[in-house]
Amino acid sequence: xxxxxKDNEMDLLRFTTAGSADDGKSTLIGRLLYDSKSIFEDQxxxxxxxxxxxxxxxxxxxxxxDGLKAEREQGITIxxxxxxxxxxxxxxxxxxxxxxxxxxRNMVTGASTANLAILLVDARNGVIEQTCRHxxxxxxxxxxxxxxCVNKMDLVDWEEEAFRKVESEFxxxxxxxxxxxxxxIPISALLGDNVVDRSKNMPWxxxxxxxxxxxxxxxxxxxxxVDARFPVQWVVRPQSSEHHDFRGxxxxxxxxxxxxxxxxxxxxxxxTSRIKAIHSMDGEQSEAxxxxxxxxxxxxxxxxxxxxxxxxxxxxxxxxxDIEAMICWFSYTETLRPGSRFLMKHTxxxxxxxxxxxxxxxxxxxxxxxxxxxxxxxxxxxxISLRVSAPLFYDSYKNNRTTGSFILIDMNTNATxxxxxxx
Amino acid sequence: MDYRLSHIKQLESEAIFIMREVAAxxxxxxxxxxxxxxxxxxxHLALKAFHPAKLPFPLMxxxxxxxxxxxIKFRDELVEKLGERLIVRLVQDSIDQGKVAEEKGxxxxxxxxxxxxxxxxxxxxxxxxxxxxxxxxxxKARAKERFFSHRDEFGQWDPKNQRPELWNLFNGRKHFGENxxxxxxxxxxxxxxxxxxxxxxxxxxxIYFSHKRRVFSRHGTLLAESPFVTLGENEVVEERVVRFRTxxxxxxxxxxxxxxxxVEDIVSEVASARVTERGARADDKRSETAMEDRKKExxx
Numbered sequence: 001x002x003x004x005x006k007d008n009e010m011d012l013l014r015f016t017t018a019g020s021a022d023d024g025k026s027t028l029i030g031r032l033l034y035d036s037k038s039i040f041e042d043q044x045x046x047x048x049x050x051x052x053x054x055x056x057x058x059x060x061x062x063x064x065x066d067g068l069k070a071e072r073e074q075g076i077t078i079x080x081x082x083x084x085x086x087x088x089x090x091x092x093x094x095x096x097x098x099x100x101x102x103x104x105r106n107m108v109t110g111a112s113t114a115n116l117a118i119l120l121v122d123a124r125n126g127v128i129e130q131t132c133r134h135x136x137x138x139x140x141x142x143x144x145x146x147x148x149c150v151n152k153m154d155l156v157d158w159e160e161e162a163f164r165k166v167e168s169e170f171x172x173x174x175x176x177x178x179x180x181x182x183x184x185i186p187i188s189a190l191l192g193d194n195v196v197d198r199s200k201n202m203p204w205x206x207x208x209x210x211x212x213x214x215x216x217x218x219x220x221x222x223x224x225x226v227d228a229r230f231p232v233q234w235v236v237r238p239q240s241s242e243h244h245d246f247r248g249x250x251x252x253x254x255x256x257x258x259x260x261x262x263x264x265x266x267x268x269x270x271x272t273s274r275i276k277a278i279h280s281m282d283g284e285q286s287e288a289x290x291x292x293x294x295x296x297x298x299x300x301x302x303x304x305x306x307x308x309x310x311x312x313x314x315x316x317x318x319x320x321x322d323i324e325a326m327i328c329w330f331s332y333t334e335t336l337r338p339g340s341r342f343l344m345k346h347t348x349x350x351x352x353x354x355x356x357x358x359x360x361x362x363x364x365x366x367x368x369x370x371x372x373x374x375x376x377x378x379x380x381x382x383x384i385s386l387r388v389s390a391p392l393f394y395d396s397y398k399n400n401r402t403t404g405s406f407i408l409i410d411m412n413t414n415a416t417x418x419x420x421x422x423x
Numbered sequence: 424m425d426y427r428l429s430h431i432k433q434l435e436s437e438a439i440f441i442m443r444e445v446a447a448x449x450x451x452x453x454x455x456x457x458x459x460x461x462x463x464x465x466x467h468l469a470l471k472a473f474h475p476a477k478l479p480f481p482l483m484x485x486x487x488x489x490x491x492x493x494x495i496k497f498r499d500e501l502v503e504k505l506g507e508r509l510i511v512r513l514v515q516d517s518i519d520q521g522k523v524a525e526e527k528g529x530x531x532x533x534x535x536x537x538x539x540x541x542x543x544x545x546x547x548x549x550x551x552x553x554x555x556x557x558x559x560x561x562x563k564a565r566a567k568e569r570f571f572s573h574r575d576e577f578g579q580w581d582p583k584n585q586r587p588e589l590w591n592l593f594n595g596r597k598h599f600g601e602n603x604x605x606x607x608x609x610x611x612x613x614x615x616x617x618x619x620x621x622x623x624x625x626x627x628x629x630i631y632f633s634h635k636r637r638v639f640s641r642h643g644t645l646l647a648e649s650p651f652v653t654l655g656e657n658e659v660v661e662e663r664v665v666r667f668r669t670x671x672x673x674x675x676x677x678x679x680x681x682x683x684x685x686v687e688d689i690v691s692e693v694a695s696a697r698v699t700e701r702g703a704r705a706d707d708k709r710s711e712t713a714m715e716d717r718k719k720e721x722x723x
Binding site for chain 2: 010011012079080081082083084086090091093105106108109112113220223225233234236237238239240242243246250251252257279280281282289290291292293295306330343345346348401402405406407409414415416419
């Protein structure tokens, strides 16, 4: 039994994979799952049968992740697919995002919750426009760790020179980005070199294979444990005589640490109280930190509802209605321009928003600012200013992924049309 | 100070967050409850999310009439103990009303017929969000599903036009007549579910544990002898020691031979399993895209 309890105490790494259409992304994920023995016999048999049906020579590992009919027919990945595997050290959630230029929104989606991004580069083609685009998005979404996998090393005779060339090209481009941690690994996803096991074909590479890198990369600093922010999601008020005075403010700690006895301020009212208890069905807790879901009880009876935020009096977020943000535009049919109106979701709050100014767009291939065209079209990224209908309690995205992010919703179609990162 | 959460605690917190979002964003949600382990875990998480209050939504079971009697008994006793509200809608009623026709032949199943009963139930009670226990690791079409999965006024899923889900921001806005399927367990695997059941000491119906049962082999799975299955010519019933890894209809849920009679045993068994739990589900084996096809029609 002891070993099972240990399994329960594994931590969790969320990573995203990006590459262009034929870089072998699905093959790499298939390889990680296969070599870590996360593919089951029936799944294996199913893709073996489909591979034969299609006349593939080898079992096509990409069929494991390409779940939709259209994807299998066209041999491409359309939508973000989530995959799961675990090693004795860690559990992994993979957001596999398609590389086609029109699907940038999927990479942004996958990147929004990731601690690490794998960027695949074809060793024969080197760093291409899409590699730069993906690196830029990873930076924009503040992914802490980037692993550049130089794939198809088998097709360049396992030569170090090809690998070093990609490395220097990428570093040159990345020097203009604010990337925290970048590593490079030469691999062959098809043959398995440096994926799980160290490659015998590339003795010149002294680093870790990919799986070991994923297992050991430090993610303890992924959460902000300094700035206490608790967006109220729901008020628990039991309609029973036993609990008739109970009023629990339910939510998920966005950042920081809360303890019973702590003095807190409630926004927007500004009233101050102290935490009476931090409550869950398992009993009372001595503290709560991100990303725990808890209910908080306060000593004073204050009017608090969904959309309010509980913080510490000596460490308040920004409070305001004028927001500066980087956005990525997702709509195929609509555009964003000064004067456009939306619904905005920010933490547990929903407000109306109007675009004041479109400051610039970023050419994601050259990183140049484009100021001549104020209209955002599909997949375009840039900076805007917004005015919202009620004060937001926010931090910069750089300091706080939860209180620094928002989405914009089209009021007619209800579609999610943009992601926003507050500056 | 180390403020790290184990992966199970992170998954629990995420699921509770989703449940609370549903309560806050929708007017009339429902938790789809089958008496299977995933829906029992869902119910447990829902109780945690709103403790010590009652659930802000009822439970609904779309009952094919072909369930294992042990599951139904367990369902009724659990709901009774908790004092929560359970709605049961029967596939048999949809058949009697002529809305669906029973499948014929040796592999006949009511799996597909459930869709009509479910959509009727949603309409009858005006449910605008149905919480389900589906997981992305179960099946390849599910791997592309969102936490908040939008359905049009016909209950259909359009996999190519899904709303992007970023960070923890979930967009549950909809037009009149549309609704959502919500999957708080999206990021859980079968092993996570079992570890959580062990960790939280959650009760399950007895058919998940090793027991003697009269079974026969069909297409490589061991089906239970039942009034709903007609034996083929060469099919022989014999008593074996088995357990079920999933709980669906008696007509298509295969058992596995297993001595595992505690949650601890099952955790070790699942950890070393070489076949997915749906590998024993004949309903998924009908074609490569069987699940995607059913989902597009309104299956959860």
